[in-house]
Amino acid sequence: MIEVILDTETTGLSVEEGHRIVEIGCIELDNQIPTNKTFHAYINPQRKVSQKALDVHGYTDEFLENKKKFSEIVDNFLDFIKDKKLIMHNAQFDLSFLNQELRLVQKKTINKSNVIDTLEIARQKYPGSQNSLDALCKRFNIDNSRRVKHSAIVDCQLLKTVYINLLDQKEPKFNFDINNLDNKKTDEVFLKNNVYSKKIIKPSIKEIEQHKIFLKENLKKNFYL
Numbered sequence: 001m002i003e004v005i006l007d008t009e010t011t012g013l014s015v016e017e018g019h020r021i022v023e024i025g026c027i028e029l030d031n032q033i034p035t036n037k038t039f040h041a042y043i044n045p046q047r048k049v050s051q052k053a054l055d056v057h058g059y060t061d062e063f064l065e066n067k068k069k070f071s072e073i074v075d076n077f078l079d080f081i082k083d084k085k086l087i088m089h090n091a092q093f094d095l096s097f098l099n100q101e102l103r104l105v106q107k108k109t110i111n112k113s114n115v116i117d118t119l120e121i122a123r124q125k126y127p128g129s130q131n132s133l134d135a136l137c138k139r140f141n142i143d144n145s146r147r148v149k150h151s152a153i154v155d156c157q158l159l160k161t162v163y164i165n166l167l168d169q170k171e172p173k174f175n176f177d178i179n180n181l182d183n184k185k186t187d188e189v190f191l192k193n194n195v196y197s198k199k200i201i202k203p204s205i206k207e208i209e210q211h212k213i214f215l216k217e218n219l220k221k222n223f224y225l
Contacts, residue, residue, distance in 0.1 A: 003029045003085045003116075005160045007152040008094045009057045012050040015100045020045035021070060022059050025152030026080055029087075032164050039080040040153045042067040058149040071105045078107065086110065089133050089159050091117035118159060121166045133158060140165040 005027040012019035026039035042059070044067040049059060088094045091112070099109040122131035129135070133155060137144040142161050146154055203211070 001031060001085065002035075002083075003032075003087055004081050005029065005087045005156045005163065006081070006094065007088065007155040007159065008097055009059065009150055009152050010053060010097055011045045011047055012053050013093075015096050018047065019050070019053075019097070020047055021097050021101055022049065022053075022064055023057070023152040024073075024077060025154075025156040026077075027153075027156045027160055028080075028084070029160065032167070034160065037080075038153070038156075039077060041073045041077070043073065044069050056150045070101045074102070074105055074107060081110075086115045087118060087159065087163055088115060089118045089155075089162075091115045091119070118163055118166055125166065133162065136162045136166075 007025050008021050009023040010019050010021050020043075022043050022045050024039065024041050024043065028035045028037040042064060044064050046069065049061055049064070054060065095110060095112060095115060102109050118136075119131055122129075122136055126139075129139075134144060134147070136142075137147075137158055140162060142158060142165075144158055147158065
């Protein structure tokens, strides 16, 4: 299943107060394995960044003023997330801002049914516990030392690992392309994703015979101890 880890940074906390998105980060996963496809954009919000938001992410008005507007990056963004399940932490926040931006440029909004909220998963698994991204990183021993300031793309990297842990999928799932395997060559199998690929080598007949002899001799010794 193709999924996208998604996070945003904004000029403030409330859409109702006219706040806008200043950064979008996305990381694509295939069965919880990163595909190395990402989307990242800083955005000119066409308004001032609030002091509270500045304290969180550090993106100043001067830094953002020469960045592209949302209308200029929206098509690339929508192409990247098309037909993919979206993974967000506290999805209500990000979704409200994304859909407001989409309405402003007269694009179709994102349906909540296409979103998985890791905050909701965490609250179900650990009721009464702190379930912020930082708290979950601490719970799962994930290094979040880079998160001095919030950053959409850094937060996506952290959320990717948190998400896998929340699903109890500590190791990535591997997909074997059975159609491309040669039945006559069973000594090597290569995994579909090169990032995690490992070569599996079948022992030779000589090595198997040596191993049998070793076991036989040691079993005799242990029997007479």
